Amino acid sequence: xxxxxxxxxxxxxxxxxxxxxxxxxxxxxxxxxxxxxxxxxxxxxxxxxxxxxxxxxxxxxxxxxxxxxxxxxxxxxxxxxxxxxxxxxxxxxxxxxxxxxxxxxxxx
Amino acid sequence: xxxxxxxxxxxxxxxxxxxxxxxxxxxxxxxxxxxxxxxxxxxxxxxxxxxxxxxxxxxxxxxxxxxxxxxxxxxxxxxxxxxxxxxxxxxxxxxxxxxxxxxxxxxxxxxxxxxxxxxxxxxxxxxxxxxxxxxxxxxxxxxxxxxxxxxxxxxxxxxxxxxxxxxxxxxxxxxxxxxxxxxxxxxxxxxxxxxxxxxxxxxxxxxxxxxxxxxxxxxxxxxxxxxxxxxxxxxxxxxxxxxxxxxxxxxxx
Amino acid sequence: xxxxxxxxxxxxxxxxxxxxxxxxxxxxxxxxxxxxxxxxxxxxxxxxxxxxxxxxxxxxxxxxxxxxxxxxxxxxxxxxxxxxxxxxxxxxxxxxxxxxxxxxxxxxxxxxxxxxxxxxxxxxxxxxxxxxxxxxxxxxxxxxxxxxxxxxxxxxxxxxxxxxxxxxxxxxxxxxxxxxxxxxxxxxxxxxxxxxxxxxxxxxxxxxxxxxxxxxxxxxxxxxxxxxxxxxxxxxxxxxxxxxxxxxxxxxxxxxxxxxxxxxxxxxxxxxxxxxxxxxxxxxxxxxxxxxxxxxxxxxxxxxxxxxxxxxxxxxxxxxxxxxxxxxxxxxxxxxxxxxxxxxxxxxxxxxxxxxxxxxxxxxxxxxxxxxxxxxxxxxxxxxxxxxxxxxxxxxxxxxxxxxxxxxxxxxxxxxxxxxxxxxxxxxxxxxxxxxxxxxxxxxxxxxxxxxxxxxxxxxxxxxxxxxxxxxxxxxxxxxxxxxxxxxxxxxxxxxxxxxxxxxxxxxxxxxxxxxxxxxxxxxxxxxxxxxxxxxxxxxxxxxxx
Numbered sequence: 001x002x003x004x005x006x007x008x009x010x011x012x013x014x015x016x017x018x019x020x021x022x023x024x025x026x027x028x029x030x031x032x033x034x035x036x037x038x039x040x041x042x043x044x045x046x047x048x049x050x051x052x053x054x055x056x057x058x059x060x061x062x063x064x065x066x067x068x069x070x071x072x073x074x075x076x077x078x079x080x081x082x083x084x085x086x087x088x089x090x091x092x093x094x095x096x097x098x099x100x101x102x103x104x105x106x107x108x
Numbered sequence: 109x110x111x112x113x114x115x116x117x118x119x120x121x122x123x124x125x126x127x128x129x130x131x132x133x134x135x136x137x138x139x140x141x142x143x144x145x146x147x148x149x150x151x152x153x154x155x156x157x158x159x160x161x162x163x164x165x166x167x168x169x170x171x172x173x174x175x176x177x178x179x180x181x182x183x184x185x186x187x188x189x190x191x192x193x194x195x196x197x198x199x200x201x202x203x204x205x206x207x208x209x210x211x212x213x214x215x216x217x218x219x220x221x222x223x224x225x226x227x228x229x230x231x232x233x234x235x236x237x238x239x240x241x242x243x244x245x246x247x248x249x250x251x252x253x254x255x256x257x258x259x260x261x262x263x264x265x266x267x268x269x270x271x272x273x274x275x276x277x278x279x280x281x282x283x284x285x286x287x288x289x290x291x292x293x294x295x296x297x298x299x300x301x302x303x304x305x306x307x308x309x310x311x312x313x314x315x316x317x318x319x320x321x322x323x324x325x326x327x328x329x330x331x332x333x334x335x336x337x338x339x340x341x342x343x344x345x346x347x348x349x350x351x352x353x354x355x356x357x358x359x360x361x
Numbered sequence: 362x363x364x365x366x367x368x369x370x371x372x373x374x375x376x377x378x379x380x381x382x383x384x385x386x387x388x389x390x391x392x393x394x395x396x397x398x399x400x401x402x403x404x405x406x407x408x409x410x411x412x413x414x415x416x417x418x419x420x421x422x423x424x425x426x427x428x429x430x431x432x433x434x435x436x437x438x439x440x441x442x443x444x445x446x447x448x449x450x451x452x453x454x455x456x457x458x459x460x461x462x463x464x465x466x467x468x469x470x471x472x473x474x475x476x477x478x479x480x481x482x483x484x485x486x487x488x489x490x491x492x493x494x495x496x497x498x499x500x501x502x503x504x505x506x507x508x509x510x511x512x513x514x515x516x517x518x519x520x521x522x523x524x525x526x527x528x529x530x531x532x533x534x535x536x537x538x539x540x541x542x543x544x545x546x547x548x549x550x551x552x553x554x555x556x557x558x559x560x561x562x563x564x565x566x567x568x569x570x571x572x573x574x575x576x577x578x579x580x581x582x583x584x585x586x587x588x589x590x591x592x593x594x595x596x597x598x599x600x601x602x603x604x605x606x607x608x609x610x611x612x613x614x615x616x617x618x619x620x621x622x623x624x625x626x627x628x629x630x631x632x633x634x635x636x637x638x639x640x641x642x643x644x645x646x647x648x649x650x651x652x653x654x655x656x657x658x659x660x661x662x663x664x665x666x667x668x669x670x671x672x673x674x675x676x677x678x679x680x681x682x683x684x685x686x687x688x689x690x691x692x693x694x695x696x697x698x699x700x701x702x703x704x705x706x707x708x709x710x711x712x713x714x715x716x717x718x719x720x721x722x723x724x725x726x727x728x729x730x731x732x733x734x735x736x737x738x739x740x741x742x743x744x745x746x747x748x749x750x751x752x753x754x755x756x757x758x759x760x761x762x763x764x765x766x767x768x769x770x771x772x773x774x775x776x777x778x779x780x781x782x783x784x785x786x787x788x789x790x791x792x793x794x795x796x797x798x799x800x801x802x803x804x805x806x807x808x809x810x811x812x813x814x815x816x817x818x819x820x821x822x823x824x825x826x827x828x829x830x831x832x833x834x835x836x837x838x839x840x841x842x843x844x845x846x847x848x849x850x851x852x853x854x855x856x857x858x859x860x861x862x863x864x865x866x867x868x869x870x871x872x873x874x875x876x877x878x879x880x881x882x883x884x885x886x887x888x889x890x891x892x893x894x895x896x897x898x899x900x901x902x903x904x905x906x907x
Contacts, residue, residue, distance in 0.1 A: 005196045006189075015186040022178050022351075026171070029356035037360065041352035049345045056189045056341045065537065066134055073138040076565045077145045079652055081152070084601045087656065087668035088153055118462040118539070120875075128464045128538040135530050139568040146572035146602050150587055153598055235585055286592045293585040297576065 004061035014055045021048045114329045126331045133335045137342045140305075144346055147301070151294050151353065158287040160268040163358030164241065165291030167264065168233060170224060174355040177220045178347065184213035185344040192337045195330035200323040203333065207320055210340065211313045214306055221303055225296075233292055241265065241288040242281070264361065295354055302350060305343045312336045362769045362848050366866040381466035382869055387452035388767075389473050394444055395836075397480060400487075401435035402829070404428050409791075409825040415812045425808035426493040427509060433496025438518050439480055441752055442610060445617035446563075447476070447528055449759045450556045452767060454532060456860040456867060457550050459541025459876045464534040465527075472527035475520060482517030486510040495806065497607070500588035500599045504580040515578040522571040525613075529563025532556050541859070543878035550858050550882060551640050555620025558644035562609045562616075562651065570606035573599065597663050604655035612651040614748055615715070616644055618755025619686055622708045625762050626690050628856040629705035630697025633883040636689040643682035650679050657726050661735045669728055676726035683719050687712060702854075703774060706781040707758025714750025714788070718743060721796065736806070739799025742792045750788055757784070757835060764839065765853045769866045770846030776838045784831030790824025855891045857883050 025044045033040060054060040059070060111117055119125040155162045191206035228234060231251055232243035244251035245262045253261065265284070272287070273280035316336055319325070325333050367384045377385060408428050411419035420428065451469065455462050463469050486492050490510040494503040498518075503511050536549070536557050549557075576587045577599060586592025588599040627634045634640065656664055656672040690712055699705070721743040724730050734740060758781075765771055794817040799805075803814050810818065852861035857880075863872050885891055 005193065008190060008193060011186055011189045011193065015182060018182045018185075019179065022175070022182070025352050025356065026175060029352070029359040032360040041356055042349075045349050045352055048348045052185060052341050052345050052348070056185055056344075057338055062130075065131065069131070069134045069138060072561075072565070073141040076138075076652065077141055080142070080145055080569065080605055081149055083653065083656070083668075083672075084149055084598075084605075085152070086671065087597075087601065087664045088156070089665075090667035091663075091665040117870075118460065118464070118466060124538060128534055131537055132465060132530060132534045135533055135564055139526050139530070139564050142565055143568035143572050146569045146605075147576070149602070150576065150598060153595065154587075154593070157595075158593060236583065283593070286586060290586050290593055293579075293587060297579060 004058070006055065006058070006061070010055060014051050017051055018048050021051075122329070126334075129331045129335050130338070133338045137338065140342060140346075144298075144301070147294070147298055148349070148353075151298065154287075154290050154294065155357070158290060159358075160271045161241075161284055161287035162291045163361070164264055164268050164284075165233075165288050165295065166355060166357035167261070167359065168228075168231065168244070169295075169355050170227065171355055171359070173220055173224050174351055177217050178351050180213050180217045180220070181344050181347050184210045184217070185341050187213065188337045188340045192330065192334050195325040195333045196327055198327045200320070200326055203325050204317060204320040207313055207317045207333075211310060211317065214310050214313065214340075218303060218306055218310075221299065228292070235289040235293045235296070239285060239289050239292070241285050260361075298350055298354070302343065302346050305346070309336070309340050309343055312339065363864040363866070363868065365868065366769070366864060367869045368768075368866055370869045379470070381462070381470055383451050383455050383463050383466065383469055384767075384867065384869075386469050386473055387448050390443060390447040390451060390476070393473075393477060393480065394440055394448060397435050397439035398444075400484075401432050401440055402832070404432035404435065406825065406829065408432060409822040411808065412810070412818050413822050415810050415815050417808045420808075422808040423493065424491075426495075426806070427491035429806055430492045430495050431487050434483060434492065434514060434518065436748075437496055437610070438521055439476075439483065441614045441748055442525060443476060443528075444614075444752070444756045445621065445759060446532070446556060446559055446613070447472075447524075449621065449756070449763060450532065450552075450559075450617060451528070453763065453860055454535060454553055454556055455539065456863065456871050457553050457858055458536065458539060458544050459859050459872065459878065460535065460539035461870045461872075463531045464539055465531050468527050469531055472524040472531070475527070476524040479517045479519075479521030479524065482513045482520060484517075486512075486514035486517065489513070497600075497603060498574065498577060499603075500577055500580065500594075500596050501590065504577050505584075505589060512578060512581055515574050515581070519571055519574045519578065522567045522574075525563045525567045526571075529560035529567070532560040533564060536560075541876050541878055544859075545878075547638065547641070548878055548880075548882050549641075550620075551623035551634065551637070551644075552617075552620035552858075554641040555616045555623065555644045558648035559613050559616045559620075561645070561648045562613050565652070566606040566609040566613075569602055570610075573602040573606070597659065600659050600662060601656065601664075604658045605652070608655040608658060609648070609651045611744070611747065612647050614752040615755075616647060618711065618752045618759075619644065621755040621759035621762070622690065622711050623686075624856070624858065625704045625708040625758060626693050627883045627885075628762075628854050629702055629708070630694050630699050631885055632693055632697040633881075633885060634689065635692035635695075636685075637882060639685050640689050643685040646682040647679060650675065650682065654679060654726075657731075660728060660731050673726055673728045677723065680719065680723055683715075687716060687719075701778070703772075703777040703781055704758050704762035706778060706785075707754050707761065710781065710785045711751060711754040711758065714746050714754060714785075718746030718750055721746065734799060736804055737799035738795040738803045738805055741805045742795035742799060745792045745795070750792070754784070754788075757781075760835075760839070762854075763860075764842070765849030766860055766865050766867070768843055768846070769849055769864075770842050771849050771853065772835075772842040772846055773838050776834065780831055780834035780838075783827060783834065787824050787827030787829070787831045791821050791828050792824070794818070794820045794824070852891075857885065857888060857891065 021044050025041055028040045028044070029037065031037075053070065059066055115122055115125060119128065187206045187209040191203055191210060194200075194202035194206055232238055232240045242265060244253055245258065245265055248254060248258050269280040269284050272283040276283040313336065316325075316333060319332070367382055377389065380386060407419060408425070411417045411425060411428070417425065451463075492511060492514045493509045494507050494511055498511070498515065503515070536553060540549075579585055580587050580589060586594040588594045588596050590596060623634060623640055654672055654676040656668055657676045660669050660673070721739070725734055725740060725743060761772060761777060798814055798817050798821075801814070803810055849865050851863065851865050855861065859876060859878065862876060880888060
């Protein structure tokens with residue numbers, strides 16, 4: 001077997017980084033950053049998730065095929081979120097085309 | 109297909125078998141990403157539409173319990189990674205130890221989750237006919253609310269009702285209750301499915317632990333430990349997103 | 362015929378129900394998928410009989426709603442989606458790449474059981490009040506207002522999804538890690554490429570329908586509001602999630618059929634396939650672009666006009682890889698020495714019908730035109746040209762092409778050719794009038810219609826009865842051939858794939874020795890073993906042009 005064996009020290013380091021990230025995300029949540037609150041929260045979460053994937057899940061030492069699989073997952077999730085949100089984001093842009101009776105009343 | 113030792117009949121070498129198992133698990137995790145993704149999309153759109161109600165919902169959650177669970181789960185990821193390491197370097201007794209630690213931490217997570225669910229039940233926050241988002245401000249003693257905390261929550265709910273009145277004149281409270289139910293429906297669906305994944309993971313751990321007693325997992329053969337580890341870490345990642353999205357929506361007010 | 366093969370290697374019910382042999386599992390699927398095909402066909406027959414007169418005379422309007430719903434659910438989820446992948450793909454992919462089995466044989470068996478359990482839930486729903494939501498399960502009709510047995514049906518389709526996921530996962534991993542020495546990516550048969558693309562959709566799309574149906578099911582059971590406008594939920598979100606899977610699901614049906622056609626055409630034109638890498642690449646392109654077009658099903662349901670424009674444009678893009686395939690198939694035929702054996706008849710039928718289905722799809726992708734054609738019989742005709750004219754023609758053609766490999770025996774060629782022609786004629790007579798009906802404005806899913814539409818509806822029903830005959834004929838002679846068919850030998854056509862190098866039927870482990878591949882795909886020129894001797898052997902004696 002040609003496994004890459006990471007050292008326990010590295011794992012503990014990652015664990016500590018994840019703890020710091022958790023503290024940071026709670027800390028940031030109590031600051032009023034306006035629309036940036038959610039951005040910061042998701043950025044920290046994504047950073048933490050990346051650490052887990054790269055080190056705990058050994059993606060850093062895995063074959064390219066594994067990287068491709070991960071990229072596909074993120075890409076397709078992106079397609080689903082982005083294209084659906086396109087609809088929600090622009091539902092009112094063309095509201096002049098609709099009769100008032102069918103205008104969507106949700107505040108989106 | 110008959111098997112020879114640890115090698116299943118359809119494979120030529122152990123290496124190929126391990127490659128295959130790992131790729132299989134990674135692809136399975138892709139399906140999980142899309143599975144949870146559908147719920148995250150539903151969450152995003154509803155949170156955007158009803159931010160006041162979602163803020164209130166998020167603030168009823170117990171941040172200490174949620175934070176504790178985050179710590180527990182990340183710790184369990186560490187012990188899981190260590191179990192894989194122990195197998196790779198051939199410390200067979202430690203494999204069992206780390207797996208048991210992971211199982212205990214997973215159990216603790218589920219225990220804390222159960223406490224939180226019970227709390228929501230007591231506070232009338234289970235979606236359905238008994239749902240009442242103002243239950244705690246109206247019965248502060250039964251929710252343990254008092255002083256500034258009570259004031260804050262009352263003010264928050266009044267503001268939210270006012271915000272809902274803009275869209276639904278005359279029925280702000282009804283609208284708030286409907287929209288807060290959406291939050292809690294999503295809360296229970298998302299954390300419930302996450303917990304279900306934890307239970308499945310715990311089952312896998314039990315199976316691994318049973319086998320590890322015989323010293324089955326070592327440098328030569330550790331695929332099941334490694335693959336279960338991938339799954340366990342993924343469940344951890346889901347929680348890493350759920351925690352800020354559910355608990356930290358509107359804490360700064 | 363070999364003495365010992367996968368069919369007689371072991372005996373008894375247990376040896377079938379607990380088998381992990383991909384070939385036996387394929388046959389388990391064949392039996393159960395055929396069963397569901399008949400259930401779905403029964404509903405279709407009742408619909409067509411009902412529509413013989415303008416008022417409809419067979420069933421009540423409520424029952425009519427149930428009939429077309431149950432027809433759709435059965436055919437889409439329990440026939441079309443598993444048909445080619447789980448039967449022909451399951452049987453052939455390991456053999457085509459020179460492996461002993463799929464990567465996860467037990468998972469393969471599990472996915473059949475999941476399919477059966479899902480099917481039982483759906484049959485339970487059908488037999489206890491039926492289902493009237495349309496196969497699309499649109500909320501809030503499905504989650505609140507419908508009085509039919511929606512919950513078990515939703516559970517059944519949800520469960521069935523995991524069968525697809527496991528099959529797709531198994532194929533992807535198998536194609537990645539189980540290829541025989543020398544079987545490089547660009548030596549893979551195009552059938553395998555098509556299944557690789559299909560599996561991408563299985564794995565990336567199916568989980569989304571699973572979570573969507575789960576949320577809709579929870580909404581119905583616990584009166585939640587995810588998609589209920591009365592509680593603030595958005596029904597259009599359900600449609601987004603639903604079509605994120607269900608549009609790519611159309612490619613789950615058609616891509617494997619395209620794979621079958623790509624195998625049949627070079628074999629019966631005796632030429633290497635034209636543009637191998639383009640056909641392989643276009644399969645992947647269809648799988649990817651197929652995920653970018655879903656909201657063209659929602660042009661008129663309240664999505665933003667901007668999004669509709671974007672989705673309309675992207676829908677046109679799918680035409681490119683589809684056209685690449687059609688051009689390459691026709692180029693393969695050019696100057697080929699073509700023989701019209703049964704599989705080839707299906708392949709040629711496929712090209713024509715798929716062309717009509719695909720082009721009318723472009724009409725529907727056009728925003729302005731869709732306002733007129735939306736929810737009319739034009740749509741019904743369009744997707745039946747793709748699903749029946751395309752996917753089912755590919756499926757039946759593939760069954761004939763590989764029948765000698767699966768059973769070791771030939772089917773009666775003359776009868777089979779007649780059946781292929783009957784199927785083609787019956788199909789067109791059934792569905793072409795529906796294009797006209799839709800264009801004239803007859804809405805789909807209505808139990809009655811104005812009298813001026815009767816002539817076209819009668820034509821359609823008449824066609825449906827011919828179509829039914831076209832399906833029954835193969836059922837009879839294929840079963841007959843199991844006992845009385847001529848012995849096929851390992852390579853009756855002869856064709857180039859690895860599957861034709863092993864015995865018919867193959868041994869349990871597919872090959873006695875792991876094969877080593879040192880030839881290019883579809884290379885008829887440099888394979889003296891495949892040369893046709895004039896007058897004998899080679900293509901079947903019944904055809905007259907070699």
